Amino acid sequence: MDPRARRRRPLPALLALCALFGRLQVTFQITSPCTSERHYEHLGRCCNKCEPGKYLSSKCTATSESVCLPCGPDEYLDTWNEEDKCLLHKVCDTGKALVAVEPGNRTAPRRCACTAGYHWSEDCRCCRRNAECAPGFGARLPVQLNKDTVCEPCLAGYFSDASSSTEKCKPWTNCTILGETEALHGTDKSDVVCSSLPPTKPPNEPQIYLPSLIILLLFISVALVAAVIFGVYYRKKGKALTANLWHWVNEACGRLSGNKEM
Ligand SMILES: *[C@@H]1O[C@H](CO)[C@@H](O)[C@H](O)[C@H]1NC(C)=O
Numbered sequence: 389m390d391p392r393a394r395r396r397r398p399l400p401a402l403l404a405l406c407a408l409f410g411r412l413q414v415t416f417q418i419t420s421p422c423t424s425e426r427h428y429e430h431l432g433r434c435c436n437k438c439e440p441g442k443y444l445s446s447k448c449t450a451t452s453e454s455v456c457l458p459c460g461p462d463e464y465l466d467t468w469n470e471e472d473k474c475l476l477h478k479v480c481d482t483g484k485a486l487v488a489v490e491p492g493n494r495t496a497p498r499r500c501a502c503t504a505g506y507h508w509s510e511d512c513r514c515c516r517r518n519a520e521c522a523p524g525f526g527a528r529l530p531v532q533l534n535k536d537t538v539c540e541p542c543l544a545g546y547f548s549d550a551s552s553s554t555e556k557c558k559p560w561t562n563c564t565i566l567g568e569t570e571a572l573h574g575t576d577k578s579d580v581v582c583s584s585l586p587p588t589k590p591p592n593e594p595q596i597y598l599p600s601l602i603i604l605l606l607f608i609s610v611a612l613v614a615a616v617i618f619g620v621y622y623r624k625k626g627k628a629l630t631a632n633l634w635h636w637v638n639e640a641c642g643r644l645s646g647n648k649e650m
C-alpha cells in the first residue's frame with residue numbers, strides 16, 4: 389500500500405497516448421490531400437478530379453492540372469470523377485410501359501418508372517399490371533406510382549361492388565339526407581337501397597291529420613261503392629224491392645216502438 393505507486397502509473401499511459409497521437413498527426417499530414425473524394429494521385433502528385441457533369445479529358449502532368457470537359461447531350465456523370473467518358477442516359481421504353489419520371493441532366497441520371505396502372509417487378513425486371521381489388525375490397529389511396537395496388541377490406545358503412553385497381557371503398561348512401569327511407573341494408577359489396585316512399589315521420593302536424601284524412605276518404609269511397617251497387621240492384625228488381633224494404637222497415641220500427649211500450 390505505498391501511495392507513491394499509484395501516482396507513477398498515469399505517466400507511462402500518457403506518454404503512450406502522446407506517441408500515438410503524434411503518429412496519427414504525421415499520417416494525416418501525408419495522406420490528407422489525396423484521400424479527399426475530389427482528388428486523385430498521378431505522377432506522385434495530387435490532382436483535382438472532375439466535378440459532376442464533366443469527364444476527365446486529360447490527366448494532370450508535372451506542370452498542368454487535370455483537363456475536364458462537360459458531358460455531351462444525353463450523357464451524365466453524377467460524382468466527382470476521373471472517368472475518361474460520361475455515362476449514357478437510359479431509355480424509358482414506352483413499349484415496356486416505362487416513362488421518365490426525372491428527365492435527367494448532365495449531373496443526374498434519367499429515372500424511369502412504370503406508367504400509371506403498372507408497377508416494377510424484380511422477378512421479370514419489367515412492368516406488371518397492378519392487381520385489382522375484388523368486390524368488398526378497395527384500393528388504398530393515393531395509389532403510389534410504380535407500386536402494386538394494396539387492397540383493403542371495406543369497413544362497416546362502406547362498400548365496393550366492382551373489381552378495380554384504383555377505386556377505394558365508397559360510403560353507403562345516406563337515405564336520411566335524401567329524404568328517403570332505407571329499404572335494404574348495405575353490405576361490403578353493395579350500397580344501401582333507399583325507398584322514395586313518404587318518410588315515416590313527416591315534418592309537421594300531418595302526423596295525426598293524415599291518418600284521419602285517409603279514414604275519411606276510405607269511408608267516402610265505401611259509401612260511393614255501396615250507393616252504386618244499391619242503384620244497380622234497385623233498377624233490376626224494380627219497385628218490388630222498395631215496397632219490401634219499406635214494409636220491413638215499418639215492421640221493424642213498429643216492433644221496436646211496441647217493445648218500448650210494453
Ligand atoms: C439535374 O437534375 C437533378 C435531379 O433531377 C436536380 O437536382 C439538379 O438540380 C439538376 N441540375 C441542373 C443543372 O439542372
Ligand SMILES: *[C@@H]1O[C@H](CO)[C@@H](O)[C@H](O)[C@H]1NC(C)=O
Pocket residue numbers: 562563564565
Ligand atoms: C345521415 O346523415 C345525418 C345528417 O348528417 C346523420 O345524422 C346520420 O347519422 C346519417 N345516417 C347514416 C346512416 O349515416
